[in-house]
Amino acid sequence: MDPLIEDIFGTLPAIMLVGPRATGKTTTAARHVRTVIRLDREQESAAFLADPDAALRRLPEPVLLDEWQMVPEVLGAVKRAVDDDHRPGRFILTGSVWSDFGGRTWPGTGRVVRVDMAGLSVKEAERTTGRPPFADLLAQGRVAELTVPARPPDLGDYLDLALRSGYPEAHRMPPAVRDRWLDSYIEQTLTRDIETLDGRRDPLRLRAYLEALALNTAGVVTDKTLYEAAAVNARTGEAYERLLRDLLLLDKIPAWFSNRLKRLVRGAKRYVVEPALVPALLRVGAEGIMRDGDLLGRMIDTFVAQQLRAEMPVCASRPRMYHLRQDRGRHEVDIVLELGMGQVIGIEVKASAAPRADAAKHLAWLRDELGDRFVAGVVLHTGARMYELGDRIVAAPICTVWS
Incomplete structure (x- = not known):
């Protein structure tokens, strides 16, 4: 997956890496970023729950937002950040569940490219x-x-x-x-x-x-x-x-x-x-x-x-x-x-x-x-x-x- 991530991240601003829990998504994605935020940890997710846009702006890029589904509002913040600045290689989101979250509109279309990651072959x-x-x-x-x-x-x-x-x-x-x-x-x-x-x-x-x-x-x-x-x-x-x-x-x-x-x-x-x-x-x-x-x-x-x-x-x-x-x-x-x-x-x-x-x-x-x-x-x-x-x-x- 590394060459694929490098190719996409070298051209586009955001990637969503999706796969089952424990398949190595975080380990893989972390090799391509400067900052890792684990949103399944309460102390790290608190700022994003309060104001995801402000929390995102303070981070050195590229940024890995791990387990994004724990704070789904972060997707909207990524969308707005990408709309304002379309530089490549800014955000990687990883998640081990995939859901519509009660039918909410997916805000990443055209801005965040989904990449599926399977277990170790x-x-x-x-x-x-x-x-x-x-x-x-x-x-x-x-x-x-x-x-x-x-x-x-x-x-x-x-x-x-x-x-x-x-x-x-x-x-x-x-x-x-x-x-x-x-x-x-x-x-x-x-x-x-x-x-x-x-x-x-x-x-x-x-x-x-x-x-x-x-x-x-x-x-x-x-x-x-x-x-x-x-x-x-x-x-x-x-x-x-x-x-x-x-x-x-x-x-x-x-x-x-x-x-x-x-x-x-x-x-x-x-x-x-x-x-x-x-x-x-x-x-x-x-x-x-x-x-x-x-x-x-x-x-x-x-x-x-x-x-x-x-x-x-x-x-x-x-x-x-x-x-x-x-x-x-x-x-x-x-x-x-x-x-x-x-x-x-x-x-x-x-x-x-x-x-x-x-x-x-x-x-x-x-x-x-x-x-x-x-x-x-x-x-x-x-x-x-x-x-x-x-x-x-x-x-x-x-x-x-x-x-």
């Missing part, structure tokens, strides 16, 4: 960020540049990578300590952060709803299934889902649509944003996941989506992430990356070491239906080899995303 952890993003290589027809390391991970290794967590602090911990850290993260998010957005909600029922989402991560599940699992009515379930999206714990991938294809399901595919939260919520370890084929497949899919999501803001091809499914599951593609002019990349995720040609049948169907609009198809798997499965379709180890 394997590419970042292994310091291979110099390589082009995976989606860009596919979009540019550079499939031959995908590489497999000398000792690629196997299924167990991929699961371990998913459990290691994208939270930088937890990533470095031994497993037993990490488990306790994740439990605490969930508890604090569902109690402390919920107060910021909607203190009327019951943390216990909200947890039950989040557990139902964890059990169905990487799936196209009906709203009714989730409501019944959490024992809430439809109105409460809708409110819980909005709240979990605002807390940046849930990501809904919309269904891809084309007039060329018939009987497409319009329902979204839901992901728990951080794969390591899934076993923490379900109170299951690696051995339990390995014994449950359905949960194992969901974990690997969620892990791959996390790796792709982390790269989206820096992709030159500017892809958007979707999924595709026909009714009754006749055809479905796990992830569809839509490029400009309606071009698409199809990605299937398989928790198997040597997928055969039938693993690419849905990608082949999509290719045949779309013709030249189909740029590439990839079956990402847990094996060690990369090989062709058909015209513009390859099988590749998951590690080619970052290696």
Whole structure:
């Protein structure tokens, strides 16, 4: 994210860096500023609550306003400051929740550029960020540049990578300590952060709803299934889902649509944003996941989506992430990356070491239906080899995303 922030901050006056709590936003942003104000600390937020414009004027710039959602009035102050002086590189705002705050008008349009930041990816952890993003290589027809390391991970290794967590602090911990850290993260998010957005909600029922989402991560599940699992009515379930999206714990991938294809399901595919939260919520370890084929497949899919999501803001091809499914599951593609002019990349995720040609049948169907609009198809798997499965379709180890 650092090169992206430098590019934007060198031209524009204000950036809003948005991502889940504990993903390293403050640490990253602090490298680009002179002054850091933490608005979740009472002694630092008092002046901004009293007079945000006056408080902002007194600070040496560039300024980081951390956890801006604690004093949302600061957004108006930033807007007015930028209107008066449009010099680049003045303000960075960071936040771990995203909300309309009761329907208030967003004052930063055209003045504050939002940049989404995901958790730590394997590419970042292994310091291979110099390589082009995976989606860009596919979009540019550079499939031959995908590489497999000398000792690629196997299924167990991929699961371990998913459990290691994208939270930088937890990533470095031994497993037993990490488990306790994740439990605490969930508890604090569902109690402390919920107060910021909607203190009327019951943390216990909200947890039950989040557990139902964890059990169905990487799936196209009906709203009714989730409501019944959490024992809430439809109105409460809708409110819980909005709240979990605002807390940046849930990501809904919309269904891809084309007039060329018939009987497409319009329902979204839901992901728990951080794969390591899934076993923490379900109170299951690696051995339990390995014994449950359905949960194992969901974990690997969620892990791959996390790796792709982390790269989206820096992709030159500017892809958007979707999924595709026909009714009754006749055809479905796990992830569809839509490029400009309606071009698409199809990605299937398989928790198997040597997928055969039938693993690419849905990608082949999509290719045949779309013709030249189909740029590439990839079956990402847990094996060690990369090989062709058909015209513009390859099988590749998951590690080619970052290696």
